[in-house]
Amino acid sequence: MADTSIGTPEQLRDPNYTPPLYKAVPLGIQHVLAMFVSNVTPAIIVAGAAGFGFGSNSPDFPELLYLIQMSMLFAGIATLFQTIGMGPVGARLPIVQGTSFAFLPIMIPLVAGKGVDALSALFAGVILGGLFHALIGTFIGKIRFALPPLVTGLVVTMIGLALVRVGIQYAAGGVPAIGTPEYGSLLNWSAALVVIAVTLGLKFFARGMLAVSAVLIGLLVGYVYSLFMGILSVDDITSSWERSAAFALPQPFKYGFTFSAAAIIGFCLMAFVSAIETVGDVEGITKGGAGRVATDKEITGATYADGIGTAIAGIFGGFPNTSFSQNVGLIAMTGVMSRHVVTCGAIFLIVCGLVPKVGGVIRTVPIEVLGGGVIVMFGMVVAAGISMLSDVDWNRRNMVIFAVALSVGLGLQLEPGAVQYLPEWAEVLMVSGLLPAAFIAIVLNLILPADLAEESTEEVAGGLSGHGSFGKAVDPAAVTPTRP
Structure with missing residues (x-):
């Protein structure tokens, strides 16, 4: 139910309305809390697939830190494209952008075991795929007929199914730990199960901010649990904090630019999926927040912002961005349609992205704890796909x-x-x-x-239904029993 203390019902449905700052800022941070874990998780998964060392003394530590930093920074910048707009770019709606899970099934095979060297081709694919994604905005309305719920539901379900293995591996101790005695231990699984239990408990039995931030709070509880159980040491946290800078700017083409047919084709094809997902989110926002149908201009602008935001992120080492569906539900829940509320959240993300110490703290989250959150998140991706298939x-x-x-x-x-x-x-x-x-x-x-x-x-x-092989019901009385 909408909070009328923030504004009149007409104001709450107006994307251009600005609530009082002391209320707009907490509402904006609430949007960030709802998507924060999902936003940085792809960077950690890609780094793990590439074979990065996760320890604070690992030579890969600065690279992992940088990927996390870019995920936050360019999620915030891409969100500003949507809320503030820039010419035809942006829907000028309260759309939160973040790193997309949809591209992980493409990114993981591209970097598998290849280390930092693989990132050059990956980010070239992100840049060119982003430009192609922006191009889709010019004809997005004309291709929707080819992507009914049967196709989009199948694709979303497949995304989740492709990633659930990662969640299990992380909960058991992380992909690099396979073959070691600790992999799959009860201690590792206990950390993941604590996260899952807390997350589900808050989702089903809490209300408001606690329910919205269930995954984040579950990870925090799992983090504290891992400290008490010795999975994580205070020395590791201290070392990570000390090795992280207080402020750092992004570096263009930090990993180079290498043409790869697999990366370019893969990112361009996945752009169609991401574009259709964004169309659905825009329609969900206008329907849930303003009680109206999205305009063609809003859908086109949102698709442009998706693509341009992704291309710019790729230049600096950020991953593909897309609209985040969990924030669509948050708008429907709060009843606040103001795009300026989400702008406050975007600024908060940008500040976090410019402070590597934030990424340093995130990096210390044990892989087993992250596995618990990932199991829930990727399971929800599968569930979302099945929900879409229910319309078929x-x-x-x-x-x-x-x-x-x-x-x-x-x-x-x-x-x-x-x-x-x-x-x-x-x-x-x-x-x-x-x-x-x-x-x-x-x-x-x-x-x-x-x-x-x-x-x-x-x-x-x-x-499966108890009928004959040609679809006709079989009368049990007309069937001659088979003798043993």
Whole structure:
């Protein structure tokens, strides 16, 4: 329910309304708390996949710190593009931008075990993919017909399924720890389970800020638990703090710029998914906060901001940005539609991104504790995809499309060796599972005749529903018992 002490009902539905500063700032920080963990997690996952050492004495420590710093800084800058706008760029709505999980299935194979050297090609892909993403804004309304809930729901579900393994690995002790006696120990799992228990408890039994910040608070409790249990030492925290600068500016092309067909194609194709996700978020914000339909100008501006924000982030070592759906729900909950509230949150993110000591503290979060939060977050991604699929009319045609796309995509994730003879760039795209699944779903949705939709699903699901193999109900009385 909207808080009318902040303004009149008409003011609360107006994106241009500015609440009193003493109320706008806490509301803006609330938006940051809702997305903070999700925003910095991709940087930590990519660093782990690349083989970075996580210790404060590791030679990779400055690089990990920098990636976390850029995630915060450019989430804030991209959010300003949305709230304040710049010419045609930006929806001028309370849209919070952050690092996208959707690109992780592409980024992880690109950097797997290759260290810092792999970041040159990755960020080239981010820059060019961001520019392509901005280009999508010119025709986003014309391609939505090719991306119904069947396709978008499948893609979001596949994103979550591609990442749940990471959550389990982190909870067990982190990917680099596989093969060591501590990996999978009860102590490691206990830290992750504490995070999950606290997060779920707050989500279901708390209200207001406690519920909104459930994952963040769960991580904080897990952090304290890991200190008491010896998973994390005070010396490590002190060392990380001392090695982190008090202030630092981003460096353009810090990791270079290397063309990679796999990176460029992968980021460009995933831009379609991210663009459609942003369209849904814009519509959700205008409907939940203002009770109206989003305009074409707002949707186009939001897509431009997605792409431009991503391209600029890539120049300085930041990851792809997209609108954050959890903040859409927060607007509906608070009833405050003011874009200037989110601007306050964006400024807070930018300040954090310019202070590496903030990233230094984040870096000390034990991988097991982060694993507990990641399990919840990636599980929610899968759940969001399934929720989108609930809008699908599950006729025979749609079931076949979903079945084939899911089988190929998930199968390639589970058995990457099946495409080992493809060129390296093609192999990276295929083993993500996400892109082949999306491609199959889009193509089949466009070419399969619509009249198949009129047929019953029983022909496909007969064995599961207790019907005969040809979709006709079987009369038990007419079946002759089989003798042993």
